[in-house]
Amino acid sequence: MLQLGFASAILPDLNFDEMIHFASKTGYQCVEVMCWPVGKANRRYAGVTHLDLDTFTAETEKSIHTTLKKESVTISALGYYPNPMDTDEEKATFYQNHIKKLIEVSHQLGVNKINTFIGRDQLLNEEKNLEKFEKLWTPIIKYAEDKKVQVGIENCPMYFTYDEWPKGQNLAYSPAIWEEMFKRIPSTSLGLNYDPSHLLWMQMDYLKPIYDFADRIFHVHIKDAKLHKDKLNKVGILANPLEFHTPKLPGLGDINWGSYLSALLDVGYKGPVCVEVEDKAFEGSLENRKRALIQSFNFLKQFFPL
Numbered sequence: 497m498l499q500l501g502f503a504s505a506i507l508p509d510l511n512f513d514e515m516i517h518f519a520s521k522t523g524y525q526c527v528e529v530m531c532w533p534v535g536k537a538n539r540r541y542a543g544v545t546h547l548d549l550d551t552f553t554a555e556t557e558k559s560i561h562t563t564l565k566k567e568s569v570t571i572s573a574l575g576y577y578p579n580p581m582d583t584d585e586e587k588a589t590f591y592q593n594h595i596k597k598l599i600e601v602s603h604q605l606g607v608n609k610i611n612t613f614i615g616r617d618q619l620l621n622e623e624k625n626l627e628k629f630e631k632l633w634t635p636i637i638k639y640a641e642d643k644k645v646q647v648g649i650e651n652c653p654m655y656f657t658y659d660e661w662p663k664g665q666n667l668a669y670s671p672a673i674w675e676e677m678f679k680r681i682p683s684t685s686l687g688l689n690y691d692p693s694h695l696l697w698m699q700m701d702y703l704k705p706i707y708d709f710a711d712r713i714f715h716v717h718i719k720d721a722k723l724h725k726d727k728l729n730k731v732g733i734l735a736n737p738l739e740f741h742t743p744k745l746p747g748l749g750d751i752n753w754g755s756y757l758s759a760l761l762d763v764g765y766k767g768p769v770c771v772e773v774e775d776k777a778f779e780g781s782l783e784n785r786k787r788a789l790i791q792s793f794n795f796l797k798q799f800f801p802l
Contacts, residue, residue, distance in 0.1 A: 498760065501572045502771040502789055503717065505544045512546045513563050518786065522793050525539050526593045528575045528611060528715070528770045531598055541774060542577065547666040549597040557604060571649060572768030573609040573689070573715050574602045576790070577630055581615035581797040591615070592632070594641055610640075611648040611689040611715055613666040614677070625667045630680040643687040648689035648714040649677070653698075656738050665773035669694065678712060691717035691772065692751055698731075699723070699743035700749070703759050710763035718796065719772040722748030743774040743787055747753055747795040757799050763780035 522756045530544040578591035655664030690713045692702035728740040771792045778788035
């Protein structure tokens with residue numbers, strides 16, 4: 497059945513053991529563990545390091561397994577969300593190499609799943625980006641395939657603020673592009689980390705792709721969003737997206753979670769579904785962020801059998 501978890505980015509104040517203990521105490525079954533290089537990101541919800549890949553050793557691996565067993569929690573995936581197709585070649589190469597580290601450590605831990613972005617060259621259109629994607633990602637996916645690791649690409653366009661214009665920093669934002677991705681790199685190691693909230697604010701059907709891409713959904717995010725029609729009518733779809741929508745906790749936005757989870761069950765999905773907290777109303781303190789995860793768990797448990 498589905499395993500309810502959360503993305504660890506919302507708890508940067510806690511170390512790995514503390515974060516896993518909180519998950520266990522709250523009732524969560526799994527956690528998507530963030531693995532950013534220490535001190536290498538400034539974006540909101542980025543730069544969180546609950547597992548430092550640069551200092552990972554056999555002793556680290558043993559300690560992680562001990563903690564997980566003690567708390568009866570699993571790792572759903574290792575997470576890292578940069579722009580590996582950045583126009584700055586030095587940055588892009590660094591990001592690509594760290595993604596390979598993610599694959600290696602995921603394999604070593606027996607998690608065999610990572611989540612990331614494919615990135616975007618913001619100076620190129622979609623067609624040229626797809627050409628660059630195929631060239632850049634083919635060897636990365638081959639490496640993951642050899643390690644028997646699934647790579648879940650989140651469908652977030654990474655366009656929320658004006659410094660992410662033009663068109664954001666992650667190409668994989670629509671079903672049409674996913675079709676092209678999987679056509680160009682047909683490996684079964686390449687799939688989706690599926691988040692319905694981005695489709696909602698882009699005014700797209702967030703249920704149909706579950707049926708269309710059932711065999712490519714490796715991991716699922718649970719994040720809600722509120723679309724403000726009055727604001728959209730005023731600023732239009734070409735505006736900064738945060739001018740007409742707000743990320744919310746599950747149950748506080750416009751996603752029909754019963755229909756969403758039902759669709760996942762319809763297609764036989766049995767993997768992790770992880771809450772991703774980006775609701776500013778709950779960001780003021782560590783206690784508020786913990787409260788966000790507790791509230792999300794209490795809302796979602798109605799859909800999970802005891």
